[in-house]
Amino acid sequence: MTSINVLTVNMHMGFSLLNRRFVLPELREAIRGVSADMVFLQEVLGEHAHHARRHAGWPAGPQYEFLADTLWTQFAYGRNAVYPHGHHGNALLSKFPIASHENRDVSVQGHEQRGLLHAIVRVPDPGRGGQEIEVHTICVHLGLRESHRQRQIGLLCGIVAEQIPADAPLIVAGDFNDWRARGHRPLRGCGLVEAFEHTNGRLARTFPSRWPTLPVDRIYVRHARVIEARVLSSRPWSHLSDHVPLLARIAL
Numbered sequence: 001m002t003s004i005n006v007l008t009v010n011m012h013m014g015f016s017l018l019n020r021r022f023v024l025p026e027l028r029e030a031i032r033g034v035s036a037d038m039v040f041l042q043e044v045l046g047e048h049a050h051h052a053r054r055h056a057g058w059p060a061g062p063q064y065e066f067l068a069d070t071l072w073t074q075f076a077y078g079r080n081a082v083y084p085h086g087h088h089g090n091a092l093l094s095k096f097p098i099a100s101h102e103n104r105d106v107s108v109q110g111h112e113q114r115g116l117l118h119a120i121v122r123v124p125d126p127g128r129g130g131q132e133i134e135v136h137t138i139c140v141h142l143g144l145r146e147s148h149r150q151r152q153i154g155l156l157c158g159i160v161a162e163q164i165p166a167d168a169p170l171i172v173a174g175d176f177n178d179w180r181a182r183g184h185r186p187l188r189g190c191g192l193v194e195a196f197e198h199t200n201g202r203l204a205r206t207f208p209s210r211w212p213t214l215p216v217d218r219i220y221v222r223h224a225r226v227i228e229a230r231v232l233s234s235r236p237w238s239h240l241s242d243h244v245p246l247l248a249r250i251a252l
Helices: 024-032 049-054 063-068 146-163 184-189 195-200
Strands: 003-010 038-048 074-083 086-094 098-105 115-125 131-141 170-175 217-222 225-231 246-251
Touching: 003 131, 003 170, 003 217, 024 063, 038 049, 038 063, 038 074, 038 131, 038 170, 049 086, 063 074, 063 086, 074 098, 086 098, 086 115, 086 131, 115 146, 131 146, 146 170, 146 184, 195 217, 195 225, 195 246, 217 225, 217 246
Parallel strands: 003 038, 131 170
Antiparallel strands: 003 246, 038 086, 074 086, 074 115, 098 115, 115 131, 170 217, 225 246
């Protein structure tokens, strides 16, 4: 059985809690250290002209390319929020080929811009002579308002039900902003199993990073098995964003 390591982190645009420090180079080293095969990123900057002028060591290209470096040769980016000096969104880094990707706009008109980055990743299966398994992935960053999240979860479940083959492995990960867990039951209703709840009996607390009390970040799977799941709440992670990451090992 093929297994992969999956990491999800809201990277806070490369800044520490309360935006006190630019920590993108430290974040890259921390991500490299956990041997993740796929990395789901939220609040990743594609471009920001103001920050580029103000901070030494700001990367010449998009943040997701800087993080990918030479370890994750494949990456996909979904631009969600656009402003005069730049844009940010969700990204997926992968050690395996990304066959296709599409960013689904789930913004509520007149409010914060949000998206679901849907990508298909081809994972080699050594047990079947290197044949590839098509793994569907969705990188999630939902809204801050309860009513917006409920609508966005409905759209997510619609994609799962209508556009992803029922027998295809699926990984849905990211920042759900669902601290009251009111969206958890609908997600289970569309066939998703949450990794940390499955292995530890409860959702992981990931926000705020120095004193994690709210379960806002999740990793869900369908037609896959969670082997183990951990919340990375110690140093250096507690000082690299306003969220701490989740790491899961998943069997396909």
